[in-house]
Amino acid sequence: MARRALITGATSGIGNSFARRLAADNHDLVIVARSADRLEQVAAELRAKHRVEVDVVVADLSTSEGMDRVAERLTDTARPVDLLVNNAGASLAGWFGTTDIADEDAQLDLLVRAPMHLMDAAVKSMSGRGGGAVINVASVAAFTPRGVYSAHKAWLVNLSRWADIHYDDVNIAVQALCPGFVRTEFHQRGDMDVSGVPRWMWLKADYVAKASLDDLRKDKAVSIPSLRYKLLATLARYMPSSLVARIAKRGR
Template identity: 50%
Template sequence: MPTAVITGASSGIGVEYARQLAARGADVVLVARDRAALDALAHEIRSRHGVHVEVLAADLLDAGERAAVETRLRSAAQPVEVLVNNAGFGLPLDFERNDIEAEAAHLALHVEVPMRLMHAALEGMCARGSGRILNIASVAAFIPRSTYGAAKGWIVSFSRWANARYAPRGVTVTAVCPGFTHTDFHRRMGLEAGSEGVPAGLWLNAAFVVRASLRDAARGRPVSIPSLRYRLLVALTRVVPSTLAARVGESGR
């Protein structure tokens, strides 16, 4: 069976990727800091789908712990066919008030970590002539939104280049750009449907986001924007003044 490595697999969209990939018959490697949460998810997936599940508890901002994940991605004996770079966290939009070390960690987790993990996975994928990488970005990549939007913009830009570069060798790279989604990511920031100027109609379901993105990745698309409403919103950002786009980006912290 194919094997998928999923980072940030202890909650939210990461959990949903693990469930849906396992339901399709993939063995999964669950990566996150919270071992207890990973063990609980592993038990659920084994019981429900009968696939092989590995738990790899690691803080991806710790070089030593991240090295174990990179080693797993490079394994020729246990090749990885799918990598989902999902780990991340949010910060308030008040950059000038945020702790700069928190901002540096935010940048590292959203840019440096997926870059390193992609680098670890790509050599083997290219040698085998097959593989899929999904990098979880955000519609914030297209809307000025402090350092979060800037980091996700890097993910989108690199994924577009990497997909063009490696797709002829059998490896696709897709930047997944959901909007506001019902997950712990937003709950930890105190956001729910209808709060902070975010209309209830803009909230997405994690299962839908994952299903749509896996379909787009299978089609070799470099960018996946789940839902028509967000595709239209992204299209509008190309024609509205940047100052207006920045004000829209202030919604939802």
């Protein structure tokens, strides 16, 4: 029987790689983003190529209305979702303290409140149905003191680690996916200068999605794709945090 996955931010980058990989693996999909045109384009391509069902939900996940719309879809018992991929995200141009506080509120809503609301809906729905899985797309930035973005991602990693243990009883696996630099639209949208990031630090979105799903099968609560980022994350854990903060600041 085909399973169904709901992926937020499925129109580009990592979310789009999850959508293509899961569709190729015979999952029906619910894909979410703000851009209706791009969602319909992705849906049409995946239906034609893999003969799976693809539903589209247009929602701005930095708004309560958008979160509610997607949460409602997650609790639809007629078309149950077995895997939630909390992936939609963005970065603000500029460090905290120089940005508009209203934009920081919207970031908090998108990167923290939205995954929290969607995970709440998914867990309540899945626990009554024999189980499921949640992938929360965080970042290796979670392991470094690096502005508000890294603080939001650290929150997501912490919650995921706890939830994976806590919901084991009801057969729900929760994973925090922590990629390093991935070539997507993310840096351009956030107006970030990444010209100084060496080539060896870049990962491909398809590789990241595959690593995450492989790690989910192995029941890993934290997935860090690639050996180089596993090593960097381990170093960050043992180095003095002032030194980690100085190194991390150069990466932006």
